[in-house]
Amino acid sequence: MRTNGKKLDSILLFFLIIIIGGVPLGILAYDHLLKSQQTPPGAKEFILTGSAQRGWLLGEIRAHDIVSLGQNNIQVEHPVIEVSRGDDVVLKLRSIDVTHGFALKAYDIYIPEGIKPGKTVFVSFKADKAGTFLFWCNVYCGDIHQHMKGTLIVKD
C-alpha cells in the first residue's frame, strides 16, 4: 500500500511538472506565433499611440503618462517615422482614450473601423516609394483632430 501511494505521488508530480512547465511554454509559443504573423523578420516596427489631447505619440504611452504632463502646456505632437526604401514597415496603432482613425494615403492605407482603446491595429506595408508623406487621423476625435498628423519619411 505504501509503495502504491508513492507511485501515485510520483505520477501526480510528473503531471504537475508537465502542467506547470507546459503553460509558460505554450504561452511563449503562442506569443511567438502571433509575433511571426504580425512582424516579418527584419521589418521596422513602430508603435503609434493616439491621444485626443496630444495627437500621435511615438511609442507605447499610457493614459497616466498624458495626465502627468499637466494641463497647461498641452502640445500636439507630430511624430516623424524614418525608414529606408524597400523596408518592410509594421505600424502598431493604439489609442489611450477615444476611437481614432488612421490614413496614410500615399500607401493607400486607411483604417475604416478605427483604432479603439485597448486594441492594437497592425498595419504592414513595403516602403517602396521614397519621399515624405503625411499620415493622419481620419476619425473625428475632438478639438485637436485636424492637427493629429505625423510624417513618414522614406529615404531613397
Ligand SMILES: [Cu+2]
Ligand atoms: Cu484622432
